[in-house]
Amino acid sequence: MTDLLLLPGDGIGPEVTRQARRVAEVVAPDLAIEERLFGGCSYDEHGLPLTEETLAAAKAAKAVLMGAVGGQKWAGAPRDKRPEAGLLNLRAGMEVFANLRPALCFEALADASSLKRELVQGLDFMIVRELTGGIYFGSPRFIEELPEGGKRAVDTQVYTTAEIERVARVAFELARGRRNKVHSAEKSNVMDSGLLWREVVTDLHKREYADVELEHILADNAAMQIVKNPKQFDVMVTDNLFGDILSDAAAQLTGSLGMLPSAALGAPGKPGLYEPIHGSAPDIAGQNLANPLAAILSLEMALRWSLDRAEAADKVYAAVVRALEGGARTRDLGGALTTEQMGEAVLAAL
Amino acid sequence: MTDLLLLPGDGIGPEVTRQARRVAEVVAPDLAIEERLFGGCSYDEHGLPLTEETLAAAKAAKAVLMGAVGGQKWAGAPRDKRPEAGLLNLRAGMEVFANLRPALCFEALADASSLKRELVQGLDFMIVRELTGGIYFGSPRFIEELPEGGKRAVDTQVYTTAEIERVARVAFELARGRRNKVHSAEKSNVMDSGLLWREVVTDLHKREYADVELEHILADNAAMQIVKNPKQFDVMVTDNLFGDILSDAAAQLTGSLGMLPSAALGAPGKPGLYEPIHGSAPDIAGQNLANPLAAILSLEMALRWSLDRAEAADKVYAAVVRALEGGARTRDLGGALTTEQMGEAVLAAL
Numbered sequence: 001m002t003d004l005l006l007l008p009g010d011g012i013g014p015e016v017t018r019q020a021r022r023v024a025e026v027v028a029p030d031l032a033i034e035e036r037l038f039g040g041c042s043y044d045e046h047g048l049p050l051t052e053e054t055l056a057a058a059k060a061a062k063a064v065l066m067g068a069v070g071g072q073k074w075a076g077a078p079r080d081k082r083p084e085a086g087l088l089n090l091r092a093g094m095e096v097f098a099n100l101r102p103a104l105c106f107e108a109l110a111d112a113s114s115l116k117r118e119l120v121q122g123l124d125f126m127i128v129r130e131l132t133g134g135i136y137f138g139s140p141r142f143i144e145e146l147p148e149g150g151k152r153a154v155d156t157q158v159y160t161t162a163e164i165e166r167v168a169r170v171a172f173e174l175a176r177g178r179r180n181k182v183h184s185a186e187k188s189n190v191m192d193s194g195l196l197w198r199e200v201v202t203d204l205h206k207r208e209y210a211d212v213e214l215e216h217i218l219a220d221n222a223a224m225q226i227v228k229n230p231k232q233f234d235v236m237v238t239d240n241l242f243g244d245i246l247s248d249a250a251a252q253l254t255g256s257l258g259m260l261p262s263a264a265l266g267a268p269g270k271p272g273l274y275e276p277i278h279g280s281a282p283d284i285a286g287q288n289l290a291n292p293l294a295a296i297l298s299l300e301m302a303l304r305w306s307l308d309r310a311e312a313a314d315k316v317y318a319a320v321v322r323a324l325e326g327g328a329r330t331r332d333l334g335g336a337l338t339t340e341q342m343g344e345a346v347l348a349a350l
Numbered sequence: 351m352t353d354l355l356l357l358p359g360d361g362i363g364p365e366v367t368r369q370a371r372r373v374a375e376v377v378a379p380d381l382a383i384e385e386r387l388f389g390g391c392s393y394d395e396h397g398l399p400l401t402e403e404t405l406a407a408a409k410a411a412k413a414v415l416m417g418a419v420g421g422q423k424w425a426g427a428p429r430d431k432r433p434e435a436g437l438l439n440l441r442a443g444m445e446v447f448a449n450l451r452p453a454l455c456f457e458a459l460a461d462a463s464s465l466k467r468e469l470v471q472g473l474d475f476m477i478v479r480e481l482t483g484g485i486y487f488g489s490p491r492f493i494e495e496l497p498e499g500g501k502r503a504v505d506t507q508v509y510t511t512a513e514i515e516r517v518a519r520v521a522f523e524l525a526r527g528r529r530n531k532v533h534s535a536e537k538s539n540v541m542d543s544g545l546l547w548r549e550v551v552t553d554l555h556k557r558e559y560a561d562v563e564l565e566h567i568l569a570d571n572a573a574m575q576i577v578k579n580p581k582q583f584d585v586m587v588t589d590n591l592f593g594d595i596l597s598d599a600a601a602q603l604t605g606s607l608g609m610l611p612s613a614a615l616g617a618p619g620k621p622g623l624y625e626p627i628h629g630s631a632p633d634i635a636g637q638n639l640a641n642p643l644a645a646i647l648s649l650e651m652a653l654r655w656s657l658d659r660a661e662a663a664d665k666v667y668a669a670v671v672r673a674l675e676g677g678a679r680t681r682d683l684g685g686a687l688t689t690e691q692m693g694e695a696v697l698a699a700l
């Protein structure tokens with residue numbers, strides 16, 4: 001049985017995942033690790049970004065660590081066979097409905113942020129994004145020709161009580177282990193799904209999490225507040241589309257984007273899907289330039305959340321911090337280390 | 351016939367609009383100005399946030415200048431009678447489909463931004479947000495009870511070729527008078543409406559605006575880039591929901607939020623709707639503390655775009671800059687001037 005399934009994917013995915021694998025082999029040498037094609041490279045080989053076999057392997061593993069998918073090369077592929085479609089199918093197939101996206105500012109990098117240092121120093125903010133519902137998956141969705149000429153495109157945002165409740169629960173549970181505060185972001189002033197979102201979160205809070213501080217915030221105001229004063233936040237829970245946008249803005253703010261991991265979790269006991277927040281970066285792919293720390297920290301999350309290896313996770317985290325403090329920097333951090341050298345800096349610090 | 355219809359609205363709306371009116375009476379004393387209730391105060395008086403008479407007056411005027419609407423007081427009003435519903439009805443009724451939201455950094459305020467000074471100094475970036483379509487107005491939209499318990503909420507995003515084309519045209523025209531660059535933001539990798547959006551913008555560009563530089567950008571990446579390096583942008587065109595969020599983030603970045611105006615424009619010759627980007631700020635309403643510059647600059651836009659008074663607009667703009675350079679600051683800008691005193695500082699600089 002596979003403990004950890006690696007899906008290196010496209011672009012810089014394989015390079016950064018390789019370093020994460022090296023780290024895994026040192027801190028948890030007994031893990032059964034398997035690798036499979038996923039994304040554009042799977043499309044090239046099998047005609048599909050996600051084959052049935054790979055999805056089955058992902059569901060059977062304890063954790064899945066993905067590199068990155070996509071690139072200009074597949075822009076012409078049929079829409080439902082693009083790397084991105086494979087990613088959506090993987091999320092849906094694994095039922096990983098809660099996407100944890102930390103916006104964390106590493107002390108050694110506080111000056112790399114576009115925000116003033118005092119606004120990001122010590123920032124530790126977690127966005128919990130709903131990942132298997134909303135406008136990403138709702139139907140109907142189509143483009144039709146209009147009789148009078150031109151076209152009409154439709155997408156549908158759908159949320160049920162159960163979908164909102166399970167992701168809100170993850171946010172409340174997380175907050176209890178942190179600073180005990182949840183912001184729930186939606187557009188309840190405009191959207192019916194926002195109205196239901198607010199109602200369900202309010203009810204769940206009252207019923208089971210009254211000890212956690214809850215604040216409702218409109219998504220546009222959330223975008224403002226993230227830019228103005230991100231340290232006011234502890235945990236923010238929001239829908240798939242708002243989460244996509246808000247978590248990218250928050251991650252960018254930290255100045256540590258090349259270093260941020262993410263976890264997508266499903267029901268307890270089901271495998272989690274871990275991936276760096278950065279994309280496939282085709283412009284630097286294959287050049288040994290990418291920062292592998294986000295992949296290594298994604299491994300760290302996998303060890304902690306899905307593989308029951310908290311001690312190994314602690315070691316990895318400490319080694320990353322030590323490597324950074326020792327001055328290890330890839331190009332994105334203003335340094336000159338290669339992907340491999342950064343991996344070695346972490347291994348040396350272990 | 352009314353030239354300028356004032357809708358002071360709720361919260362700080364009346365205070366800031368009063369100062370804009372004083373400025374208007376000096377730079378364009380012959381304008382026929384009328385005032386009407388709108389928003390929460392109209393609901394209190396007439397049971398509706400936007401009466402038929404007021405909508406008719408708005409459509410008959412040359413320009414409408416709004417203060418702000420909404421506040422906790424009306425949170426319990428029926429949904430379709432809340433101040434926000436009045437605002438959506440006003441936008442739809444006036445058919446103002448193109449919302450121009452500048453993110454402008456005033457030199458005197460460059461240090462007030464949460465971003466590092468060098469990233470915002472000289473920033474002049476315009477977001478053109480589609481304002482009368484998309485998920486704000488699409489149907490079906492409803493919340494239903496599910497037979498198995500719980501509820502299900504649905505919102506619908508709809509865009510037609512014609513809706514996309516007319517707002518993209520505004521963006522291209524604007525860019526020609528600026529730095530000649532348009533970014534078009536959507537989620538064409540996930541949404542069918544995003545796919546149509548990209549197709550229509552691409553076609554229009556090829557047909558009529560090939561001289562303007564066009565770049566497509568995914569909305570999540572747009573959020574990142576706005577935070578990372580806003581000065582890369584000249585004009586960004588996007589849909590109603592993305593525009594709501596991205597323009598708020600961009601405006602906040604400037605450090606000049608209390609100063610930013612906006613314009614919503616319809617077909618040529620139709621009246622425009624002008625409003626400060628800030629909200630009704632109930633916490634400081636009635637205290638003579640609010641910054642009236644956003645309202646005064648909204649008047650400036652109205653003079654320029656709808657009232658054919660470019661010269662008067664130039665005077666207003668210059669007076670605002672002069673007042674700021676002379677050190678005039680309301681509380682939000684770190685100063686101690688009252689709303690009225692700031693209005694007087696602008697009048698004195700005229």
Ligand SMILES: CC(C)[C@H](C(=O)O)[C@@H](O)C(=O)O
Pocket residue numbers: 084087244539540570
């Ligand atoms: C690649 C794309 C489909 C994806 C998304 O929109 O979810 C990405 O932006 C992300 O956030 O993981």
Ligand SMILES: CC(C)[C@H](C(=O)O)[C@@H](O)C(=O)O
Pocket residue numbers: 189190220434437594
């Ligand atoms: C008040 C609300 C309905 C409105 C919107 O979402 O459009 C506001 O946020 C805005 O941007 O003008």
